[in-house]
Amino acid sequence: MLDLALAGFIALVMAIGFRRPFVWVLAYLYVDILAPGKMGYTIMPAIQISLITFLAAFAGWMLADPKKGARFTLRQGIMVVLLFYCWWTTSNADFPEFAATKWEWVWKALFFAIFLPLTITTKLRLESALLVMLLSVAAIVISAGIKIVLGGGGYENNLFFVNDNSGIYESSTLATVAICSIPIVIWFTKYGTIFKPDWRVKLFAAALIFACFLIPVGTEARTGLVCIAVLMVLALRDVKRRLTFIVAGATIVFVALPFLPQSYYERMATLGSTDGDESASTRLAVWGWTFDYANENPTGGGFDAFRGNSFTYNMPIREEQGNTMAVEYREVTDEGRAYHSAVFEMLGEQGWPGLFIWLWLHALGLWQMERIRRKWRKKQGNGEGEGEEWVAPLATALQYAQIIYLVGSLFQGIAYQPYVLMLIGLQCALWTYSKRLHAVAAEKARESKVRESDTNTKPMLGSPSPAHV
Structure with a gap:
């Protein structure tokens, strides 16, 4: 029954894609994050839904998408370099069979992150992609949160849809992803347009944020506690009453302490x-x-x-x-012990050149999001950018999500995590979109100045023309 329900839902989404090919891009985001192919028992594992949606997304863009506004950015070029460099190191790997197995999903994650910004040329598409990614993570987080509340959770306990300790379903990885998604959830409560941010959306967002905080507790992932601390520090940058925020946060922590299991204290003590x-x-x-x-x-x-x-x-x-x-x-x-750090994962697998490329990719993203944040806040302060109030907060949310991931990745081998690469793709799309908005605004300003200049130089009625002077 589960197989039929999942297969039917995906078939419906794929059918809609024939009318709106961008839906296939959203379908791949859903499939790659949630991994419904691992949930079924007969139909879903057999149809290779990830490959089907991947090919459909690319083919739909190539054949039917107008591609107006699509631009190739520097960060996409960096990912192309990283992709080919990983291919080269895979062909010369110390352990060819194991390297080939990992390459099967890494190249697809990198390729899709390069491809994703080309499909996102409007605000609606950007918000749709971000919403699908968030809701896919929410499906895992909410179900796990319910199990934690009812059963108490525990380290290495099965709290997820699938009995698989890899990818986003690895406890520390999910804890990091859950916490880095919180700034994006908050953005939707203020600037979302697909679901208007009314009381129902805000109530769901509050419940989702609570579930996200439950994940590090229920999985007893030490990295999750570090990510929560980073989130709290980042939040101080934007809150108006910092002292009140600190006192409220400390109060919540003290109230929650008696409800935490002893096993959580013992694990965090390490x-x-x-x-x-x-x-x-x-x-x-x-x-x-x-x-x-x-x-x-x-x-x-x-x-x-x-x-x-x-x-x-x-x-x-x-x-x-x-x-x-x-x-x-x-x-x-x-x-044969794993790296347990994205930095050392890149260093050991791709050497110093690969580590430099990876660090450059993320450093450039932090810088670009900071530029968007400051530029559009300045525009709003000057009364410009009307209707684009969402740009600076979204850049901030994506930047905070990336910072939380980077801190969490210091203790996990998640250098190629697909969800994070998708966020990088959305950052590239936002960078391109904001530059296009800026160019349009500059063009309108020039046209306005030209009209004002023509008005000022036009002879007044009854006055002699320059030719008669």
Whole structure:
């Protein structure tokens, strides 16, 4: 029954796409984030819906989209360079079979992020893409939040639609994505037009934000707690009453503390020290190994190059002996440990050139969003940009989402996370759209000056013309 419902819904969306091909782009966003192919048992896994929607989105744009206003940006060019560089390192990978498996989804995520801005040429399309992405994440977050409230959650517990600990369904990844989506949710409560921001939208948004905050608690993902702290710091930039905001936030935290499970406290306690925590200890060892490996192999070892690591370290083990706590150091040998950091993931797999490209891509995005934010706020302050009040807040929301992701990615190997690459694509689209708006406004200003100049130089009725003077 579940297969039929999912297949029927997707078939309906694909049918609508024959009349509005951009719907196929939205269909791919939905499919790639939510992964309905993993939810079914018979029909959905067999029809390869991700590939179908991917091809439909591209073919629909090529054959039927007017392409008016589509521009290719510098950041898209950077992603093209990264795409071909990853292809080259994959062909020379240390572990070809594993590298080929990861390449199968990485190239598609990068290619779609490059392609997405070309399809988004209007505000309606930009908002539609952002809304579909947000609601797809919301479907996962809300269902997981309900399970957390009813069952209490827990580290590595199955809280999601699928029994799969990869992609967005990995607990730390979902915690990061959930928190970085909150600024976008807030933007829709003020500037959304598809769903007017009335009391129903605001009520749903408040519930969704609460569910997003539940994800780090229910999954006991330490990265999620760090992302929440980053979000709170970023929020101080825009709130009018900062002291009130800080006091309110602290009050909510103190009220919530008694309701948190003991297992959450125990797991969060490992944030401050690596002693006694094998996960944190191995991360430091892997990062050291990766740095040395990159110095010996400057161009990286291709995808999953971490499978070649091996290291030995002393692990402190605490044991209770009566009323005292004894600490014993045991030698631990580990190998094939993942990077647990997007920075070291890029460094180990793509070397120093790949890491530079990746950092350049994100740094340029932060700069572009900041430029849009300041330029359009200045326009609104001068009484310009009427009807475009949404531009600066959206740039801020996308910038905050990216910052939260970047902080969270320091502790996870999510350098190629498709959802984040989609956000980068939307940033490129917003950058192009804002430049086009600015060009139109400048052209109108020039025309207005020309008309005023013609009016001022036109001879008054009854006055002698220049020819008679």
